[in-house]
Amino acid sequence: MSTQATSLFTSDLSVVNVGLAMFDRDLTAQGAQVTTLDWTPPGGGSPEVLAALDALEDPRVAERTDAANAEAVDRIVGARPMLVGFGRAIDVVPGMTPTTILHAGPPITWDRMAGAMKGAVTGALVFEGLARDLDDAERLAASGEITFSPCHEHDCVGSMAGVTSASMYMHIVRNETHGNTAFTNLSEQMAKILRMGANDESVIERLVWMRDVLGPMLKEAMEIGGPVDLRLLLSQALHMGDECHNRNIAGTLLLTQALTPALLQTSFTTEQKKEVFDFIASSDYFSGPTWLAMAKAAMDAAHGIEGSTIVTTMARNGVEFGLRVSGLPGNQWLTGPAQPVIGPMFAGFRPEDAGLDIGDSAISETYGFGGFAMATAPAIVALVGGTVQEAVAFTRDMGEITTTQNPNVTIPALGFEGIPTGIDVRKVLATGILPVINTAIAHREAGIGMIGAGITHPPAAVFEQAARALARTVA
């Protein structure tokens, strides 16, 4: 007692004030240092969630959990994802069959799919030659002959609808540190595209060209040029003002810079090479999916650590938001309703046209870029309300719910602090701060495509479920 009390009696008071702001005023008037918290009831005030949180924060449990989380973030930070090749899904993706359609988010059946996903599925069935036309594709999709499965359950991620079929070309990203591999398909670039739910002839035609020209050329280029260190490229892109989820200008240039010498050496015609470069130049999104596979390779390495409360997956299928947590191994999805995305829209569209949050791309934020690295991308602050300060505040807030900072991927404007890394379920519930996700907005109906971009959050319910499930495993 005596030493602690004596040191209190001989120190200047520095008070952390929890709850009543009026005490701040009184204490300040008396010359004490005061820090008043921006406090909200933890766990949203639910006694059941609070009990789960208390169980997880019990010192004996917390000691094990903290160690498990340290291991998890070590794996995230230490993962070294390398782009090693490209290949057709049927050839490279585990468990892929000619009649499998992978989709974004947690598991969902055809009848419950959002408009954008249905549009993408029917387009993919036509593209694969499994259906004559879109009507036939709808019948087939509903027939039970098609296997629908989440990308995440096949080492894959898919942006927006995430629809991936057998003959689509995939990035192959190998995590050199931990030996696992992740896959994602190629960027289709512009707005009227399959992953956004568009499926007309122009969309299918582009997919055919990607299958016959772009994909094989990339595959051959990688065989010539060898692996590309994606974490290094991501880090450079952040320094150049991308947050690598909604802004991909710098990343696309860097990736193109890395691939171009090998692309030029491939056996394709100059005309075909020009088509590829024109395609890359047609939008800034070319590198978008590449970062998703990079993040997936790192996050999978951190999944399945006993007792860890680190989030390893955030994914949405347009109807439900799904969460996976390291300490709940395998494919244990915690789900809640997909949320609206708030942000500016392309000319000609209105908020009522928007579908709900969709895509596996929130693997960006799960790793620590995208919305978490908003402070590094002042050029797109319009997505978060308009000011650079607000963008910085988003990154700072994410620091409150994460375990560490990634020293390999840093933010110059914050004195080269690392990106916030390792979302901790306990911290999300204790602070009431939900992860922020930068994302695109797809039209609510099939066949139209992208109509805007903005930010969204997971439903709090998925974290509450996670806390209860984790508390059960430690009890």
Place this chain on the structure above:
Amino acid sequence: MSITAVVKKNTYFDSVSLMSISTRANQLPGVEQAFVAMGTEMNKGVLSNLGLLTADLGAAGTGDLMIVVEAGEGADHAALLSEVEELLVQKAPSARGGADTVTYRTVDSAARAIPEANLAIVAVNGAYAGREARKALENGLHVMVFSDNVPIEEEVRLKQLAHSKGLFMMGPDCGTAIINNVALCFGNAVRPGTVGVVAASGTGAQEVSVRIHALGAGISQLIGTGGRDLSEQVGGIMMIDGIRALADDPGTSVIVLVSKPPAPAVQDKVLAEIAGAGKPVVVYFVGGSEETVTAAGGHFAASTQDAALQAVRLGVDAHAAVDELAAKQVDEVCARLSPEQRYVRGLFCGGTLCDESMYALLEVSDNVWSNIQKDPGRRLTAGSSSVGHTFLDFGDDDFTNGRPHPMIDPSLRLARLVEEAEDPQVAVILMDFVLGFGAHEDPVGVTLPAIAQARKIASDAGRHLEIVGYVLGTDLDTPALAEQVAALEAAGVTVTRSSTETGHFARETARKAHRA
């Protein structure tokens, strides 16, 4: 419906800015639909689908900005267009959320970021208070829990944790402390000095500190242990740690212990600490026994006033003295009462002030009822009407559940004052007015209308109603003591000079009224 289209040559905006501008343009009054975009093939395709692609727009290049405004018949297109163009001019960012202000959401993050932090005040709903206090202790912070309604099991766990870490866990249910001359939560502005106080009672602690100040002395440290610290369950953990800390504190020359009636076994445990303190220890436990205290080597105090006086005499000024209550003052009051007026009604904010007056009256009558009565047969609840002599502690959990403490929100007490004035058997109404940090900014002022109403009710019925007020405060408080006393006296209220004197006044008037 009519449409205006403009192409601004060589005007580039990035796509995110354009989405934002477009969204705002669509919200302009009078605009049916607005389209602001670069002249890319894709954007021209969208316009074509909407049937809006004119030849001019079709000729726009990727470096040209297209503005298309669709508005109702008769709209002023030129004006709308200029409003849209204004959106293209970026305004300076708003000052909202300055880059330098850092806010923390949790004790963990604040404690991490502020290494010199040494104490946490927890004033959240009782259901969450334990958790926040635990977090603070785990981060090595001393804690003051202001919240009420914290389960006692939780209090025991927290205090055991605090004890094991050598930290103070002050409160709950006693929102008063003075650490290093800084009053925490409820507290008065008193001068620094050498009297250390450990108190299991909030207003008891305030009263003792104010009386010590009135005697010209001052406070070294005042540790509020929580109102239940001396219960069987808690076992005096914090009072014992407090005594030890003050015993070790070179700035403290004498120690005062204050509590409502403790559990006997706990009292013994606490008193056993006195011998080893190496400093004089004055003990005021409401209703406590002189023998027990003296046998343990302590100095027995019969009242808060007595506790303050003895502490000052033992540690600061051997000649300190206070004036006694004048018998004449009581006689004058009793002379004005009718035979029917026999009872005292005490309406208190402060638990110990209530207890002290009640114990004074118990010396002359058994007919004493209260929400804090130890005798369960004479216990009242928040909803009960008064019986005989009634003392209500409006700061008790029963009254505060879900609402602010009466020291902040006086509404329940004001209503009760008017109600008591209707009762023809009431002779005297006692009220305390607590000044200081955390308290209402003008406790007397906010009560004056109810006092006037109560007095009018009595006088309309042909009775004299004696209202006795005690203001707990110092000349350093805001508002100052003298100001509040003057306002009470102007309203015809008899003002007492201490909590102890208030009790004596109640006891003596009750004794005389009964005799009559």
